[in-house]
Amino acid sequence: MPTTSQNMLHKKNIGLCTILPLLLAIKIGGRNGQISAFLHPYSQTCRYSHATTNSIISQTCPPIGRRSQKLHANDNLAKTTTSSSDDNSIIDGQENVIASSIETASSASSAIATGKRARFRAALPNLKTSRFGDSTDTKILNTALPSMLNMAVVPLVNSVDTFWVGRLGIALALAGQAAANQAFFTLYFLVSFLPTMTAPLIAQAVGSGDMESAQDRVCEALFLSNLFGLVGTIMLVGFPRTTLGLVLAKDSPSMVYAVPYLRFRALSMIPALLSATGFAAYRGMLDTVTPLKVSLLTNLSNLIADPMLIFGLPITRGLGVSGAAIATAGAETLSGIVYLRLLLKNKLVRFSKLLRPPAWSRLKPLIQGGAAIFARNLTLNAAFLAAARRAQSMDSTGVMAAAYGIVMQIYSVGVVCHLGIQSTAAALVSATRASDGDDAARSIADRTFVWGSIVGVVLGITQVLALPVLVPLFSTIPEVQEAVKVPALISSCIHIMNGPLFAGEGVMLGLGTFKALAVSTAMGTGIMVLSLLSPLGKQLNGILLSLATFNLFQALAMVFHYLKLGPLATSRDRKAV
Numbered sequence: 001m002p003t004t005s006q007n008m009l010h011k012k013n014i015g016l017c018t019i020l021p022l023l024l025a026i027k028i029g030g031r032n033g034q035i036s037a038f039l040h041p042y043s044q045t046c047r048y049s050h051a052t053t054n055s056i057i058s059q060t061c062p063p064i065g066r067r068s069q070k071l072h073a074n075d076n077l078a079k080t081t082t083s084s085s086d087d088n089s090i091i092d093g094q095e096n097v098i099a100s101s102i103e104t105a106s107s108a109s110s111a112i113a114t115g116k117r118a119r120f121r122a123a124l125p126n127l128k129t130s131r132f133g134d135s136t137d138t139k140i141l142n143t144a145l146p147s148m149l150n151m152a153v154v155p156l157v158n159s160v161d162t163f164w165v166g167r168l169g170i171a172l173a174l175a176g177q178a179a180a181n182q183a184f185f186t187l188y189f190l191v192s193f194l195p196t197m198t199a200p201l202i203a204q205a206v207g208s209g210d211m212e213s214a215q216d217r218v219c220e221a222l223f224l225s226n227l228f229g230l231v232g233t234i235m236l237v238g239f240p241r242t243t244l245g246l247v248l249a250k251d252s253p254s255m256v257y258a259v260p261y262l263r264f265r266a267l268s269m270i271p272a273l274l275s276a277t278g279f280a281a282y283r284g285m286l287d288t289v290t291p292l293k294v295s296l297l298t299n300l301s302n303l304i305a306d307p308m309l310i311f312g313l314p315i316t317r318g319l320g321v322s323g324a325a326i327a328t329a330g331a332e333t334l335s336g337i338v339y340l341r342l343l344l345k346n347k348l349v350r351f352s353k354l355l356r357p358p359a360w361s362r363l364k365p366l367i368q369g370g371a372a373i374f375a376r377n378l379t380l381n382a383a384f385l386a387a388a389r390r391a392q393s394m395d396s397t398g399v400m401a402a403a404y405g406i407v408m409q410i411y412s413v414g415v416v417c418h419l420g421i422q423s424t425a426a427a428l429v430s431a432t433r434a435s436d437g438d439d440a441a442r443s444i445a446d447r448t449f450v451w452g453s454i455v456g457v458v459l460g461i462t463q464v465l466a467l468p469v470l471v472p473l474f475s476t477i478p479e480v481q482e483a484v485k486v487p488a489l490i491s492s493c494i495h496i497m498n499g500p501l502f503a504g505e506g507v508m509l510g511l512g513t514f515k516a517l518a519v520s521t522a523m524g525t526g527i528m529v530l531s532l533l534s535p536l537g538k539q540l541n542g543i544l545l546s547l548a549t550f551n552l553f554q555a556l557a558m559v560f561h562y563l564k565l566g567p568l569a570t571s572r573d574r575k576a577v
Contacts, residue, residue, distance in 0.1 A: 119570075123446035125454075136447050140424060144451070146288030148420030150279070150295045155412040157299045157331070159474075161324040162409050164310050166475045173321050174475065175398035176257025178405025179247045180325070182388045183258075184265050186381045187236060187243065188272060191228035193373035195221060195276035202284025203431040203510070218281045218343065219353035220362060225277050229270035236266030247388050254398055257321045264325035271336030278339030281348055283423050286431065294338050302331035372514035379518075379525040386529055387547065390537050400540055403483035406474045407544070410467075411491040414459040418495075418502035421452040425506025433511070441510075442568045449503045449562070456499025463492040483540060490544040497551040504558020511567050520557040524550045 126134040158181070165177050205214040236243055240262045241255070248255055279291045308316075309323030319326065343349040391404035425448040433441035471484050508517045528550035536542030563569055 119446065122443065123450050125447070125450065136443065137451075139428065140444070140448060140451055143286055143288055143428060144420045144424040146292045147283065147423050148417045150288060150292040151416035151419050151423075152413060155409070155416050157302045158328070159409050159413060160303055160306055161328060162406065162474055164306050165321055165324055166406075166473075168310075168320065169476055170257075171398040171402045171475075171477055171480060172254050173257050174405055174480075175392065175401035176254040177261055177321055177324065178401060178408070179244060179252075179254055179388065179392060180258040180262040180265060181405075182247050182385065183240075183243045183262055184236065184269075186246065186385060187232045188269065189377045189381060190374065191225070191232055192273060192276055193377055195225070195273070195280040201430075202281055203286070203427045204434045206285050206431065214281075214284070215348050215350065216353070216358075216362065218277065218348045219350065220358045221277045221280070222274065222349065222354055223356075223358060224363075225273035226270060229273045233266050233269040236269065237263050240266070246385050248392055252392065253396060254392065254401065260322045261325040264322055264329055268329035268332035271333040274336035275332065275339050278336075278343055281343060283427055286427055290342065294335060294342070298331050298335040298338060301334060302327045305330060372518040376514075376518040376521040379522045383525040383528045383532075383550065386532050387543050390532055390543055391540060394538075394540065397479075399477070399479045399483055402475060402477070402480045403487065404540060404543065406471070406480070406484050407487045407491055407540075409474065410463065410470055410488060411494070414463055414495050415498065417455055417459055418452070418498045421448065421455055421499075422502040422506035422509070424448065425452075425503050426509040429507050429510030430512075438568055442570075445503075445507045445562065445568055448506065449500055449559075452501075452503030453499035456496045459498075460492045460495040463495065464489065467492075487540050487544045490541065490548060494544075494548050494551050497548070497555045499555075500559050501551055501555040504555070504562055507562055507568075508558070508566070513561075513566060516561060516565070520554060520561065524553040524557065527553050 125137050162174070162177065165173055201217045202214045205211070205217060240259050241250070244255065244258050244262060248258060275294075278294075282288065282291050305327035306324055309319050309327050310321075311323075312318030340349070344351075388404070392401045394400035425445065428444050428448070429441050432444050467485070467488050471481050471488065475481055475484075505517060508514075528546050531537065531546035531549050532543065534542075536546050
């Protein structure tokens, strides 16, 4: 009979033979064939170990008869068979686990890929319905198209200003007008962050049915807009050369045209901010038809007044470039008055609230969120001021500056269409999220990205086809017309990048991710400024290419933030689960 030490040795050898191959198989992993091939040499070792153990036992214990030896041999055989069966069962189980894991991972990857494809197909406009698009398309288009038309009125009217000033046949007059408009809008966009924030806040309040809160938001924005607008008006009217110094050199020959234009244009600062707030209020309520009517009515007066004030009438002398500024300021003032009347009529404004400074507890979230938008607008203005200053300093004749002004005027007409997509995304995403949750807001955002991209491609192609007709309208000077051609083509390509860019910005505004938007804009602006400081900034074509680098970076950043980092990113949902 085997001794205790021999039994222990026997069990130890069996245990090693069973566990060692399994551990090594688990460590290496792999397909079933690989595991079996790996275990083969260790099965030989296992058989050798069992034979050695039996040899030790037979040598140590004396024989107890043939029957006892036979029973002992059968017992060893049963133990060996049981041990081998256990080993095989464990190995088979491990192989099944590995195969199951591989199958599960494959199924998960397939599900993710299928989900992405399904989401992409769902984001495409639905062209199979009897009408053009489904309810989502209808909601987006019904909001975006009036917004585009409304916003397009202003640059179209400004284009008419440029057209009439171009009829004067003076390149420096065009350069001075472009510089003055750049200076005006630099200050205007610094203080217009409040209307930008008002639309999604009102949309959120209306989406939750709180009209009292919507009224408070409008009154707060108007109070601060009037305050900031007053400061801006004093700066531009009292110290126009200081602001123009950001764009023009002090001894620039264009300064003689830019100073009077800016002074008259600055008189519309407060009415322009009032109009912007009124437009934002109606946009937040998803009413874009009323602002369109206001814009058409008020800017019609600008169209009529432009030629009369620039060239004069038989009984009056023309005012030249200053006449265009007076016509524009008059239209803006009329627009502000009409909006104020409409807001009072629809009970979105009360004089008691409008004239009373809001409580700090109400202003604090507005100011905190507005600080990020203000920082974003500041960096944008810095970049575009640098570009305008580069163009203004290229030559003393004003040809390059005039060409840059014309290019940006043509480009701005397309930009307002992108702004329509941006405002639509901001209003719809905010309102839908407040009323129906994240999934519904994500569907709206996805579809808006697609529509924004479609609009970008259409605008780019349209501008390219229209350039031979548009360029001669803005200037009769051959040198200016020639200088416009290539930069205008570059700006046409930028519209394609603007599609996802402005849609993404609108989504971020609607979700309230102001800081992320400001950081992204600052990074893109840095890239643009570095490009302007490089040899690219020494040519007009290079200035537009610098703008293209900014827009490309912003477009990629908007898409990445929406898909991976933003509140509607599906990766966040998976982590939450």
